[in-house]
Amino acid sequence: MGYRCVVLVKQVPDTKRITGKAMNDDGTVNRAALPAIFNPEDLNALELALQVRERYGGHVTVITMGPPAACEVLRDALYRGADRTILVTDRRGAGSDTLATSHILSCAVRHQGEFDLVICGRQAIDGDTAQVGPQCAEKLGIPQITYVEAGVELKDRTIRARRNLGHGWEVVRTRLPVLLTVTAEANTPRPPAAKRMMKYHRARSPVEVQREVEQDMPQAEEDAKRTEVEKRCEELRRRGLLLEQWDLDDIGADLAWCGLKGSPTKVHRIQTIVLTGRGYERVEPTDEGIAGMIHALIEDHTIG
Amino acid sequence: MIEPNPQGEVWVFGEQEDGHLSEVPLELMSRARKLADGLGVNVGSLLLGHRVEPLAEQLIGYGADRVYLVDDPLLAVYQTNSYAKVICRMIRKYRPQILLYGATILGRDLAPRCASACRCGLTADCTDLEIGDHHDSVAKADYRNLLLQIRPAFGGNIIATIVNTRRWPQMATVREGVMPLEPPDRNRRGTIIREPADLVPTDLPLEILERHRRPKQVNLKAARVIVAGGAGVGSKDNFRLIQDLANALGAAVAGSRAAVDAGFIGRDHQVGQTGTTVRPALYIACGISGAVQHRAGMDQSAKIIAINTDPEAPIFQIAHYGLVGDLNVVIPKMIKAIKARS
Numbered sequence: 001m002g003y004r005c006v007v008l009v010k011q012v013p014d015t016k017r018i019t020g021k022a023m024n025d026d027g028t029v030n031r032a033a034l035p036a037i038f039n040p041e042d043l044n045a046l047e048l049a050l051q052v053r054e055r056y057g058g059h060v061t062v063i064t065m066g067p068p069a070a071c072e073v074l075r076d077a078l079y080r081g082a083d084r085t086i087l088v089t090d091r092r093g094a095g096s097d098t099l100a101t102s103h104i105l106s107c108a109v110r111h112q113g114e115f116d117l118v119i120c121g122r123q124a125i126d127g128d129t130a131q132v133g134p135q136c137a138e139k140l141g142i143p144q145i146t147y148v149e150a151g152v153e154l155k156d157r158t159i160r161a162r163r164n165l166g167h168g169w170e171v172v173r174t175r176l177p178v179l180l181t182v183t184a185e186a187n188t189p190r191p192p193a194a195k196r197m198m199k200y201h202r203a204r205s206p207v208e209v210q211r212e213v214e215q216d217m218p219q220a221e222e223d224a225k226r227t228e229v230e231k232r233c234e235e236l237r238r239r240g241l242l243l244e245q246w247d248l249d250d251i252g253a254d255l256a257w258c259g260l261k262g263s264p265t266k267v268h269r270i271q272t273i274v275l276t277g278r279g280y281e282r283v284e285p286t287d288e289g290i291a292g293m294i295h296a297l298i299e300d301h302t303i304g
Numbered sequence: 305m306i307e308p309n310p311q312g313e314v315w316v317f318g319e320q321e322d323g324h325l326s327e328v329p330l331e332l333m334s335r336a337r338k339l340a341d342g343l344g345v346n347v348g349s350l351l352l353g354h355r356v357e358p359l360a361e362q363l364i365g366y367g368a369d370r371v372y373l374v375d376d377p378l379l380a381v382y383q384t385n386s387y388a389k390v391i392c393r394m395i396r397k398y399r400p401q402i403l404l405y406g407a408t409i410l411g412r413d414l415a416p417r418c419a420s421a422c423r424c425g426l427t428a429d430c431t432d433l434e435i436g437d438h439h440d441s442v443a444k445a446d447y448r449n450l451l452l453q454i455r456p457a458f459g460g461n462i463i464a465t466i467v468n469t470r471r472w473p474q475m476a477t478v479r480e481g482v483m484p485l486e487p488p489d490r491n492r493r494g495t496i497i498r499e500p501a502d503l504v505p506t507d508l509p510l511e512i513l514e515r516h517r518r519p520k521q522v523n524l525k526a527a528r529v530i531v532a533g534g535a536g537v538g539s540k541d542n543f544r545l546i547q548d549l550a551n552a553l554g555a556a557v558a559g560s561r562a563a564v565d566a567g568f569i570g571r572d573h574q575v576g577q578t579g580t581t582v583r584p585a586l587y588i589a590c591g592i593s594g595a596v597q598h599r600a601g602m603d604q605s606a607k608i609i610a611i612n613t614d615p616e617a618p619i620f621q622i623a624h625y626g627l628v629g630d631l632n633v634v635i636p637k638m639i640k641a642i643k644a645r646s
Contacts (some may be wrong), residue, residue, distance in 0.1 A: 129428040131416040138420035143509040144384055146413045166409040168517040172510045264425030264471030268438050271463045280620055285629030287637055293625055294641040302586050302607050303553055
């Protein structure tokens with residue numbers, strides 16, 4: 001039968017690996033020092049799409065919204081088995097909160113064509129909001145099944161899935177199209193395939209080609225650079241290695257709902273956590289030291 | 305879009321299941337009361353379900369001036385579209401200025417759908433809420449009496465205060481245990497306003513085929529003493545040390561998010577911003593670095609003991625007793641010392 005899956009993915013700073021090296025001397029975070037990774041639960045989302053295609057046939061399109069560096073996750077998606085990848089990139093999208101992001105992504109989903117399933121990771125490790133998936137579903141006017149942890153079954157135009165309720169689980173059924181958000185428990189993402197890496201590591205988006213031409217021919221005339229960019233893009237397209245790239249006009253986004261000014265929520269203040277000692281009682285990890293601490297805790301009735 | 309209404313009420317979504325209110329709306333009600341008193345407005349609670357009218361009195365006792373009750377067989381079991389449709393209709397009719405939800409799985413499924421439909425702002429997992437003023441330097445405008453939505457961000461390394469200047473209601477979700485639960489006032493009076501659901505079958509696209517409750521393995525919020533293990537414990541097998549120390553103290557066992565993600569212990573035991581918030585008399589953090597997101601879940605503990613090989617670990621910033629050492633050595637010594645005293 002074949003199902004058309006669209007997977008929404010995000011490149012995020014690796015917030016789980018903030019070590020001393022990522023901290024500046026004044027105790028603030030050095031963002032530039034953080035490696036960028038494929039948001040972990042988006043890998044689970046992609047894996048689900050690939051499993052659906054393996055089981056039932058169909059097509060997997062991966063979309064990401066971000067700066068040009070986000071092309072890394074699109075290549076990664078190709079290495080793992082995606083059929084088509086799209087970068088939505090536009091400076092006017094900068095500063096988007098979840099509402100603005102969901103507006104942009106839902107326009108992109110519509111623009112890429114028909115779909116049966118939109119699949120997202122439950123949440124991204126930088127924002128941790130879990131809002132973009134459900135907000136996209138609302139804008140696309142489709143039902144959502146969040147916290148999918150297992151048991152996705154498709155039959156004709158219906159889908160069944162098991163979702164986590166926190167204190168339990170439920171199995172739901174609905175008609176396509178639908179949006180799913182997927183947790184880390186749902187599956188184990190397959191690794192990149194060596195053959196696909198060999199083929200796709202040369203894949204580039206137009207903006208990356210522009211940067212490469214700029215580096216290769218910095219002294220050339222603008223016209224010459226432009227011609228070179230077109231030539232290289234055409235060559236990549238011919239070989240199936242051109243990552244699609246859209247801006248907000250391409251996808252028909254309403255600029256009033258994009259970027260900072262399209263975002264209802266704004267940052268009022270940021271306080272970086274500058275760690276200062278408050279002073280603790282240092283206990284030596286010896287029998288004597290520990291016995292003393294236990295004695296004190298019993299004396300003040302903290303422990304029985 | 306809904307016109308901002310500075311006379312609007314402060315609302316709390318009264319999450320309930322099978323005729324029982326969850327704890328989090330009751331915790332939120334106490335905070336909503338304070339916010340509303342500061343603004344000089346009423347507190348409202350949204351109560352959706354079937355045969356749930358008895359819960360309205362409970363919500364009033366915890367601080368609601370008005371309970372907006374939508375009681376209908378089609379609302380007996382939660383699903384996103386039906387609940388979101390009713391809530392959005394209520395928002396358009398009554399124009400609250402603030403709407404708070406618990407950041408439960410249900411709340412995180414429902415709130416963004418409502419925010420999108422109402423085209424308003426939503427901030428997830430707030431650790432604090434206040435009323436304050438905001439100056440927008442770009443628009444050169446001043447806003448007074450906004451909801452300041454405070455939460456850790458960027459892996460917990462910053463505390464961000466978020467505001468929503470004009471795409472109201474200002475929506476926020478708050479995790480269970482973050483706001484303290486105040487005792488109810490059984491003599492409080494309030495009004496119940498009954499509204500029809502006005503739902504049609506297409507508002508319920510999901511069929512719920514099966515539903516199961518997994519009994520909660522542990523009640524961390526009620527524990528007087530908690531022993532928690534982090535990534536430093538090293539393995540699921542080694543978590544036995546945490547259990548042994550907990551047994552010696554009659555304590556509950558907990559884990560940091562890192563320990564849970566690594567499979568050392570189940571998610572029911574997770575303490576932190578994305579787990580449970582606890583306030584025990586004693587919290588023993590073993591091999592836990594103490595990232596802000598973990599600290600947010602336990603820094604109100606009366607006494608904290610930190611055990612870590614890294615003297616720079618942030619956990620020591622909030623510890624009362626700190627042991628710079630290997631938990632594999634320290635924990636057995638602690639167990640020995642405890643047994644010697646009993």
